[in-house]
Amino acid sequence: MTPPSNPDLSLTGPVDVGGRQPAWIVVHARRILCIAICGAVFMKFALVSRLPASWDEFYFLELVHQYARGELAIRFQTFHVHLFSWLPSLGWDVVDQIVAARVVMAALATGSAAMVYGIARRFVCARSALFAVLAYLSVTAVIQHGASFRVDPIVTFLLLLSLFGVLCRPGGVRGAILAGAAMALAILVTIKSALYLIVIAGVFWSMAPTLRTRATLAAGFGGSFLLCAGALHLLHSSLLAELPAEGARDFLQGAASKVFLDEVFPRAFDLIQMVLANPLLWIMMMEGAVVAWAAARARNARSGWLPLLPLVLALPVLTPIFYRNAFDYFYPLILAPAVVLVGISFEKHLKAAPRPGGLPIVAVLIVAQCAMLLFNAVTRIADHVSVQRETVAAVRSIFPQPVPYIEGFGVLADYPRVGFFMSSWGVENYRRAGQPVLSTLVARHQPVFVLADSPSLYAALAPGVEVDPDRAFLPEDTRFLRENYIHHWGMVFVAGKHLRSAEAAAGFDVAIAGAYRLEADAPILIDGN
Secondary structure, eight states, X not given: OOOOOOOOOOOXXXXXXXXXXXXXXXXXXXXXXXXXXXXXXXXXXXXXXTXXXXXXXXXXXXXXXXXXXXXOOOOTTOTHHHHTTTSGGGOOOHXXXXXXXXXXXXXXXXXXXXXXXXXXXXXXXXXXXXXXHHHHHTSHHHHHHTTOSSHHHHHHHHHHHHHHHHHTSSOHHHHHHHHHHHHHHHHHHOGGGGGGHHHHHHHHHHHOSSHHHHHHHHHHHHHHHHHHHHHHHHHHHHTSOOOOSSOHHHHHHHHHHHHHSSOXXXXXXXXXXXXXXXXXXXXXXXXXXXXXXXXXXXXXXXXTTGGGHHHHHTGGGGGGXXXXXXXXXXXXXXXXXXXXXXXXXXXXXXXXXXXXXXXXXXXXXXXXXXXXXXXXXXTTOSOOSHHHHHHHHHHHHHOOXXXXXXXXXXXXXXXXXESOOOSHHHHHHHHHHTOOOHHHHHHHHOOOEEEOOSHHHHHHHSTTXXXXXXXXXXXXXXXXXXXXXXXXXXXXXXXXOOOOOOSSOOOOOOSSOSOOOOOOSSOOOSTTO
């Protein structure tokens, strides 16, 4: 099937617009939008060294270092370690390694924007497609997280590549085969890529005129997907450490029940915040959905289900209804194909531009979108990484060589971390098990300090600090931490004890072996010394 013809619109003849500025903006819309998009891409690369690194970026890097040390045994959602195995060899600090990885992610995000344009051109003219790209690049979450070192920029690129292969080039069975291979790689990077399977199925159904053609496309996609996923998973598994006792089946079942079947609108606050921060995007998406639905209702036998395609591409926007991890960094992934609706909305106003009152609306939309991009980018340009660099440097000055330590997210990727991953999900699983774990882990691994960057860790060690009950450590683990680690600097707690003076002899245990320094106001006797 060939893409429909969407010639760009041109304004000729006298137009009563009530002023020259709106007319100039619309006539030069393509140039203005291209300049704004180039500015957005430039800002994306500029922000990679200024936005603060998040906890999952540190964890993402820690997995790469575990793989480099031959310690990584996790089979699922770790395929990225092969793509970034060169990071530890740079010899840079962990923050600089994240910045280097973000440059790669920014390049992928640029490719994603290009594919958004190509997909949008399937439905609208060039200026409307450019506006859709600009609207996407102006979203607060895209500016903040579009090039972050996590799974989302990788799978956004791969999933858009799947859609581009089917909708644009090469199209047909070859496009379906390309889509299957890209989807297989995306699934290995993160299981949540499966959310796009229904989109791919809807695209096949909408584009193909007959059941036979649909079956052919599905067979090409499915065969390519299974072959690539199986081969890549076997290769990935062969390069990792020995598989732990817990099986993949338990992991997948637990993850599915947790992230998909937890509650309705589990991240309602993030959704509301995203809507309030990007009102123009959501208004135009809803308007585009109305226009697309009206076109779908008016379809004839010849067009078939094709008019439904824009709505099919927007299906991922519904995932926050049931997806537990629909945090703000998730929105660049689900909004990428949905901004086609923004292009459809813009095209509606563009077609009405020659009529009185139509042209100023188009000019206002362009100016407003450029202003939102500028505002959202400038408010994030300040350097937020220096504090993280200082903290990492301070820890390394205390412990120059890698030593075991307790921490929530793997900030020191080249230091062996002790303990479970302390995200909200990780703490919930820990509390659900109801078993204290720290005394056993400390006895086995002897971590000499704690970097209390997790709210749960900091609340356990810092007197007077409280967290929600569902984020707090079990009382036994809290007591163990306070008895065996003392505050040293910032979020750093080192192995040590506070001893209270008493007239009678008192006993105590030392959980972490090593030489200790005694600080006391009076002489004391310890084991006869």
